[in-house]
Structure formats: C-alpha cells, structure tokens
Amino acid sequence: MAITYEWSFPNFETDADNKVKVIHWRLTAVDGDYSASMYGSDSETNDQDFATITKEDAKTCVIAHSGSTEAEMETQLASEIASQKAPTLVSKTKEW
Numbered sequence: 001m002a003i004t005y006e007w008s009f010p011n012f013e014t015d016a017d018n019k020v021k022v023i024h025w026r027l028t029a030v031d032g033d034y035s036a037s038m039y040g041s042d043s044e045t046n047d048q049d050f051a052t053i054t055k056e057d058a059k060t061c062v063i064a065h066s067g068s069t070e071a072e073m074e075t076q077l078a079s080e081i082a083s084q085k086a087p088t089l090v091s092k093t094k095e096w
Contacts, residue, residue: 003031003081005074009058012050019047025062029077036080038073040066 006028013022023045028037044065048057063070 003029003074003078005029005077007055007059009055012053012058014050018050020045020050020053021047023058023062025058027073027077029074029081031081031085034081034084036077036084038077042066 008026008028009023010026011024012020013024015021021043023042024039025042026037026039028035040062042062042065045061048061059070063073066073068076
C-alpha cells in the first residue's frame, strides 16, 4: 500500500488587523494501519491576511521556513513508518 500524506493547519494566530502571525501545522503520513506525523509552528508568515490565506499558501510558507523540503519531510515520515513495520528493537517483559 502506498503512503498518503496530508497537511493540516489546526490553528492560526492573528493580530488585530487579521494578519496571520503564527501558523500551527501538522503533516501526517498513513500506510494502512501505520502512521507517523510531524508538527510545528511558523511565525515567519509574511503577514498574510487570514481571510484570504489558502491551504496551499500556508503549506508553502511552512515549507519555506522549515529548513527542509517537502520531499525530505515525507522521507522522514516514510522512514518512521518503515521502522514501525520492521522494528529493530522489540520490547519484552518477564513474569518473575
């Protein structure tokens, strides 16, 4: 099954002029029963107007200030899912 990636923006902080000052974001990867996500906030928003900002605008802004490309973010999440599918360590307990 292929990994699907979904951006979400659960919260925007704005000033009195309705200009976006902080974008709170999450990128989630899902592959069947496995999932991984990363999240953060971006306070370098170029004062975009909240009424007209689009999901694509928010995503472009976050990626521009993240220090990573979208492909690098997706690779990191894919790696986390691969680790879930084939863990290198297994937790065990003993009943003593």
